[in-house]
Amino acid sequence: MSEQIDHVFAALSDGTRRAILTMLLEDDMAVTDVAEPFEMSLAAISKHLTILTRAGLISQEKRGRVKWCKLEPQAMREAIVWIESFGQLEALNYDAFEDFLARELGQS
Amino acid sequence: MSEQIDHVFAALSDGTRRAILTMLLEDDMAVTDVAEPFEMSLAAISKHLTILTRAGLISQEKRGRVKWCKLEPQAMREAIVWIESFGQLEALNYDAFEDFLARELGQS
DNA sequence: GCGAAGGTCAACCGAATGGTTGAATAAGTG
């Protein structure tokens, strides 16, 4: 249970965390530097980073006393697939979709 | 702020709610019928539907004593745009798509 | 009008979020 895609969508549901991911698009960053633009405490940012890590959206590696945060965008793939597939399925009429199911999965 | 995109991602972070959205791809449904495949109480489903409504992903219209749930997939647009901004990813992977089908629709 | 069906509401529960502050740990720097 407790699927990864749940964690990914949950992680993306907070503006602070989305902003962090966007910052990390540019380059890896230390925790302190991630926290700098935000008005909340470092501990709060640390918790956000934990949630992003749990979702697999970032990884953290400690070098010396600095913990570097690195974007792991491939963790978004499952969520992208879900959301885009949904859009594509929605565009189909349902009979065609059922045909697809029958063809691809051998169900009826 | 409490932005809409926050609500959309939060709504999508629960497997029960994603399953409900997938069910509604086929047709509008009454609350009781939405609840039927799930093992939880009707009240629990009602709460999930409230969360989906808050996100704008469904609308509910009462006709007689029956409340009809209708998919509003355009509410996903903003979330799709955001998530696609990490577009260096392969957008649609066939294996993952099959997994999606199995998980979200393959429930007999 | 009566009873059943369709849904929500209210109260409760345990767990998770999102934030705080202050102490603690770890690792460079003088």
Place this chain on the structure above:
DNA sequence: CACTTATTCAACCATTCGGTTGACCTTCGC
């Protein structure tokens, strides 16, 4: 060693989530 920097941990707090049960209201069928 002493100090400072980097980061987490622990405790606390208010709010939300995901679920339950039982009461309630509305509407349909008889």
